[in-house]
Amino acid sequence: MDSLYLAWQYVRFNKAKTIILVASITLIAVLPLALESLLTESERQLLVRAESTPLLIGTKGSALDLVMNSLYFDDEIPELMTMEAVERIHDTQFALPIPLYVRFQARGHPIVGTTFDYFEFRRLSIDQGCPLTMLGDCVLGAKAAELLGIGPGDDLVSSPDNLFDLAGVYPLKMKVAGVLAPNHSADDLAVFVDLKTAWVIQGLGHGHQDVTRTRDNSVVLKRADGNVAANAKLYHYTEITEDNLDNFHFHGDMSIYPLTAIIAVPNDEKSGALLRGRYLDRDDTEQAFLPAEVIDGLLQNIFRIRNVIDSVIAVVGLAMVLVIILVFTLSLRLRQREIQTIFRLGCRRAMIGRMLLAEIVLILSVSGVLCMAVLGVVNANAEELVRRLLMG
Amino acid sequence: MISIQNIQFRYPHGEFRLTIPEFSATQGEKVAIVGPSGSGKTTLLNLLAGILTPASGVIEVKKTAINDLNDANRRDFRIRNIGFVFQDFELLDYLTVFDNILHPYRITGALKLSEEVRQRAIHLAERMCIAGYLKKHPGELSQGEKQRAAICRAMLPNPSLILADEATGNLDPANKTRILDLLFENVDAHEATLVAVTHDHELLPRFDRVVDFQAFPSGGGL
Amino acid sequence: MKTVHQIVLGMILVFSSHVSAAERLSVYTVNYPLAYFAERIGDDQVEVVFPAPADVDPAYWMPDRTTIAAYQQADLILLNGANYAKWIGKVSLPRSKMVDTSRKFKDRYLYTSEVTTHSHGTEGAHAHESLAFTTWLDFSLAKLQAESIYEALARKRPMSEIEFKRNYQTLAGDLDKLHAQITAIVARDPDRTLLGTHSVYDYLNAGYEMNLKSVHWDPDEAPTVSRWNDLKHILEGHQGMYMLWKSEPLLESVSDLRKKGIESVVFSPSANRPDSGDFLTVMRANIGALALAYK
Numbered sequence: 001m002d003s004l005y006l007a008w009q010y011v012r013f014n015k016a017k018t019i020i021l022v023a024s025i026t027l028i029a030v031l032p033l034a035l036e037s038l039l040t041e042s043e044r045q046l047l048v049r050a051e052s053t054p055l056l057i058g059t060k061g062s063a064l065d066l067v068m069n070s071l072y073f074d075d076e077i078p079e080l081m082t083m084e085a086v087e088r089i090h091d092t093q094f095a096l097p098i099p100l101y102v103r104f105q106a107r108g109h110p111i112v113g114t115t116f117d118y119f120e121f122r123r124l125s126i127d128q129g130c131p132l133t134m135l136g137d138c139v140l141g142a143k144a145a146e147l148l149g150i151g152p153g154d155d156l157v158s159s160p161d162n163l164f165d166l167a168g169v170y171p172l173k174m175k176v177a178g179v180l181a182p183n184h185s186a187d188d189l190a191v192f193v194d195l196k197t198a199w200v201i202q203g204l205g206h207g208h209q210d211v212t213r214t215r216d217n218s219v220v221l222k223r224a225d226g227n228v229a230a231n232a233k234l235y236h237y238t239e240i241t242e243d244n245l246d247n248f249h250f251h252g253d254m255s256i257y258p259l260t261a262i263i264a265v266p267n268d269e270k271s272g273a274l275l276r277g278r279y280l281d282r283d284d285t286e287q288a289f290l291p292a293e294v295i296d297g298l299l300q301n302i303f304r305i306r307n308v309i310d311s312v313i314a315v316v317g318l319a320m321v322l323v324i325i326l327v328f329t330l331s332l333r334l335r336q337r338e339i340q341t342i343f344r345l346g347c348r349r350a351m352i353g354r355m356l357l358a359e360i361v362l363i364l365s366v367s368g369v370l371c372m373a374v375l376g377v378v379n380a381n382a383e384e385l386v387r388r389l390l391m392g
Numbered sequence: 393m394i395s396i397q398n399i400q401f402r403y404p405h406g407e408f409r410l411t412i413p414e415f416s417a418t419q420g421e422k423v424a425i426v427g428p429s430g431s432g433k434t435t436l437l438n439l440l441a442g443i444l445t446p447a448s449g450v451i452e453v454k455k456t457a458i459n460d461l462n463d464a465n466r467r468d469f470r471i472r473n474i475g476f477v478f479q480d481f482e483l484l485d486y487l488t489v490f491d492n493i494l495h496p497y498r499i500t501g502a503l504k505l506s507e508e509v510r511q512r513a514i515h516l517a518e519r520m521c522i523a524g525y526l527k528k529h530p531g532e533l534s535q536g537e538k539q540r541a542a543i544c545r546a547m548l549p550n551p552s553l554i555l556a557d558e559a560t561g562n563l564d565p566a567n568k569t570r571i572l573d574l575l576f577e578n579v580d581a582h583e584a585t586l587v588a589v590t591h592d593h594e595l596l597p598r599f600d601r602v603v604d605f606q607a608f609p610s611g612g613g614l
Numbered sequence: 615m616k617t618v619h620q621i622v623l624g625m626i627l628v629f630s631s632h633v634s635a636a637e638r639l640s641v642y643t644v645n646y647p648l649a650y651f652a653e654r655i656g657d658d659q660v661e662v663v664f665p666a667p668a669d670v671d672p673a674y675w676m677p678d679r680t681t682i683a684a685y686q687q688a689d690l691i692l693l694n695g696a697n698y699a700k701w702i703g704k705v706s707l708p709r710s711k712m713v714d715t716s717r718k719f720k721d722r723y724l725y726t727s728e729v730t731t732h733s734h735g736t737e738g739a740h741a742h743e744s745l746a747f748t749t750w751l752d753f754s755l756a757k758l759q760a761e762s763i764y765e766a767l768a769r770k771r772p773m774s775e776i777e778f779k780r781n782y783q784t785l786a787g788d789l790d791k792l793h794a795q796i797t798a799i800v801a802r803d804p805d806r807t808l809l810g811t812h813s814v815y816d817y818l819n820a821g822y823e824m825n826l827k828s829v830h831w832d833p834d835e836a837p838t839v840s841r842w843n844d845l846k847h848i849l850e851g852h853q854g855m856y857m858l859w860k861s862e863p864l865l866e867s868v869s870d871l872r873k874k875g876i877e878s879v880v881f882s883p884s885a886n887r888p889d890s891g892d893f894l895t896v897m898r899a900n901i902g903a904l905a906l907a908y909k
Contacts, residue, residue, distance in 0.1 A: 117709050
C-alpha cells in the first residue's frame with residue numbers, strides 16, 4: 001500500500017508526464033479494440049439487414065450499389081428499372097414484389113418510395129400517428145423524426161434535385177402522417193412515402209385544375225380529338241391536400257414508371273429458386289440476387305482491409321510500447337538520485353522495485369479504466385455510429 | 393556506540409583505498425570529521441551506515457557488527473538506528489513536507505507507520521519551526537526550511553546514530569548556525585551520537601571532538 | 615345412450631360449422647357486385663364490407679382516412695380493375711391483399727370516347743381517364759371476376775377451397791343463366807338500336823354485340839339544351855326507341871323522350887347495394903326491362 005501511495009503522489013505531481021503516458025497507452029489499447037467493435041457491429045448490421053431481404057431485383061449493373069441503395073438507402077442511385085418488372089413478378093405468383101424508388105431526399109434524409117407491404121415485411125410499426133394513407137403522406141423513421149423535430153400533422157418538403165434545373169424535380173410539401181417505432185436499422189433515418197407520391201415528386205404525377213372543364217383558355221394549348229392539351233401556364237399544386245387530392249393524376253403508361261429496385265418475397269424456397277432462375281439469361285437487362293451474398297463478399301473485402309489495418313495498428317502499437325518503455329526508463333534515470341537517497345536511508349531493493357512497479361501499475365490501471373470507459377461509450381453507441389457511417 | 397577496528401576498504405572499480413586502524417564514538421558524542429576532498433570522509437559515513445562493507449576489519453554500531461549482516465538486515469538496521477542528513481537535503485519533490493518526514497516509514501517494513509508516529513512527526517516539525525509548511529512541497533521551501541525538514545526525517549525513527557554529510561554545506565551563515573543548533577538540540581534530546589562531515593571550520597568548536605581524516609591512510613584516484 | 619351420442623355429435627357438427635367472427639376473413643370491396651360475389655362464394659367464412667355510401671357512385675367515391683385505414687387492415691381487398699375506383703390510385707394499400715378481379719381480361723378493356731382526356735403540351739402523354747369500367751354487365755366477364763375472387767379466397771383459406779369452389783360454381787351457374795338470357799334477347803334483333811344515358815353500358819353493349827349509343831344524361835337531372843342536342847345528333851344516324859337509364863329518371867325526362875318516340879327503361883348497373891333484393895334480383899329486373907326494349 002505504501003508503494004502505491006508513493007506512486008500515486010509521484011504521478012499526481014508529474015501530471016503532464018502522467019497524462020501523456022495514460023493517453024498514449026489508452027490510445028494504443030482502445031484503437032484496435034474500438035475498431036474491432038465497430039467492424040463487428042458493421043458486419044452484424046450489414047448481415048442482419050441483408051439476410052432479412054430474401055431477393056433483390058434490379059437493372060444489371062453494380063449489385064453492391066443496388067444493395068446499398070435498397071437496403072441502406074445510400075444516395076448512390078443505381079440504374080433505374082420500370083414498374084413493368086413488378087407486374088411480371090406478380091404474374092408468376094412466385095413472390096410478393098415490393099417496389100422501391102429511393103432517389104429523392106428531404107432535408108438530408110432519404111425518401112423511400114414504396115408500397116404498404118414494405119412495412120409489414122420489415123416489421124415496422126407505427127409509434128405515433130397513423131400509417132401512409134393518402135397521396136402526399138409521409139411516415140418518418142424514429143430517428144428522422146427526432147432529428148427533424150417534426151411529428152404527425154407537420155409538413156415536410158422534399159428537397160429539389162437541382163436548384164438550377166427549372167424543368168427538373170420540384171419540391172413537394174408532404175404531410176407527416178406518422179412516426180415509426182425505432183427499428184435500429186436504416187429505416188430509422190428514412191422518410192417513407194407511397195411509391196405514387198415519389199412519382200409525384202418526380203413530376204410523373206401532378207395535380208391542377210380540371211382543364212377539360214376550365215373556361216380559362218389561357219391555359220389551353222389545343223382542344224382536339226377528345227383531348228385538351230394544356231400549356232406551361234397551368235399551375236401545378238405543390239402540396240396534396242384532401243381538397244385537391246381528386247385533381248392529382250398520372251400521365252402515360254404507368255408500367256414504364258421508374259423504380260430503383262424490387263424486393264421479392266418468395267412464397268417458399270422453391271418459388272424463390274424458380275423466380276431467381278428467370279433472371280439467369282445473360283441477355284436479360286435485369287438481375288436477381290441474394291443481398292446476403294453481396295454483403296458477404298463486401299465483408300470479405302472489409303476483412304482483408306481489417307487485417308491490413310490491424311497490422312498497421314500493431315506496428316504503431318509496438319512503436320508506442322517502445323516509446324513508453326523508453327519514457328519509463330528515462331523516468332527511472334531521472335529518479336536515480338531519489339533511489340540512491342532511499343537506498344542510503346535503508347530501503348530494501350525489493351521495495352525500490354515495488355515503488356517503480358507501482359507507478360507502472362497505477363498508470364496502466366488508469367489507462368485501463370479509461371480504455372474501458374471509452375470502449376463502453378463506443379460499444380453503447382456502436383450501433384448508431386455504424387448506422388450513420390453506413391448511411392453516409 | 394561506534395567502534396571501527398582495522399578496516400580496509402577499496403572500491404571495486406578504482407584505485408581508492410581507505411585504511412582506518414581505529415575509530416570510535418560514544419553515545420551522545422558529537423564528532424566532526426574534517427579533511428581534504430577525496431580523503432574518504434563520505435566513505436567513512438557510508439561504512440558506518442552499512443552502505444559499504446570493508447574488505448576486512450570490524451564495524452560495530454550499537455554493539456552490532458554491521459559488516460557481518462547481510463544486505464537486507466543491514467538496510468533494516470540502518471533505517472531503524474541511523475539517521476542521515478545530506479548536504480543537498482535529498483527531499484522528494486513530489487511528496488509534501490509531512491510525507492517527506494514520514495518517508496522512512498513508507499519505504500521499509502522495519503518501521504511501522506502509526507498515528508503515534510504521525511503525532512511525533514508533527515511535534516518534531518513544531519520544534520523545528522516548520523509545522524506551518526507540512527502541506528507544502530519542498531519546492532516551496534527555503535534552503536534552511538528544507539534542511540530542517542530533512543533533519544526531522546532523519547530524527548523521526550529515534551535513531552541512535554546521526555550521520556550528517558555536509559549538512560550545512562549549502563546554507564548561508566545565519567542558517568548554518570541555526571541548523572546546527574537544531575541538529576544538536578535534537579541529537580541531545582534523543583541522546584544520539586552525531587558524526588558529521590563538515591568543511592565549516594567555524595563550526596568545529598561546537599563539536600565534542602574533531603577527527604582529521606588526514607590521519608588515516610588513504611589514496612587512490614579521488 | 616345412442617341418442618345422447620347422436621345429440622352430442624350433432625352439436626359438435628353444428629358448432630364446428632359455425633365460424634366465429636374472429637375467424638372470418640375480412641373482405642373489403644370497391645363496389646357492390648364484387649361484394650355480392652364475395653358473399654356468395656365466401657359464405658360464412660367471410661365478412662364482406664363495402665363501405666361506400668348508398669347515394670354515392672362508388673367509382674367516384676373518395677373514402678376518408680378512417681375508411682382507408684379499415685381497407686388497409688382487411689384480409690383481402692377486391693378491386694374491380696379497369697381503373698374503376700379512382701381513389702385506389704391516390705391511397706396506400708397493401709398490394710399483397712389486393713385482388714384485381716378483371717386482371718384475366720385486361721386485354722379486353724374498353725376505352726370510352728365519352729370522356730375528354732388532357733395532356734401537357736401537344737406531345738404529352740394523356741392522363742388515364744378513358745377506360746370504361748362496368749365490366750360486370752358483361753356476365754361472361756363477371757364470371758371471370760367471380761373466379762378471381764374464388765381463387766383469392768382459396769389461397770387465403772386452402773382448407774375451405776372445396777366449399778368456395780362449390781359456391782363459386784353455383785354463382786357461375788347463375789351468371790351463365792343471365793348471360794344466356796341477354797344473349798337470347800339480343801339475338802331476337804341484333805341490329806335493334808338502343809340508346810343509353812351513360813357510358814356504363816359499354817361492356818353490356820360490346821359483350822352482347824348490341825347496337826347501343828350513349829349520351830351523358832343523369833337520371834335525377836333534366837337534360838340541358840346541349841344534352842338534347844347531343845341526343846339529336848345521335849338520332850340522326852341511330853334511331854333508338856328505347857333509352858336505358860341507370861336508375862329511375864325524372865318523369866319530365868321520360869315524358870320529353872316519349873314525345874320523341876323514345877321509351878325509358880331502367881337497367882341498373884347495381885354498383886351500390888340495392889335497397890331491396892340483391893345483385894341477381896336487380897339483374898333479373900334489368901333483363902326484364904331489356905326484353906321490353908327488344909320486343
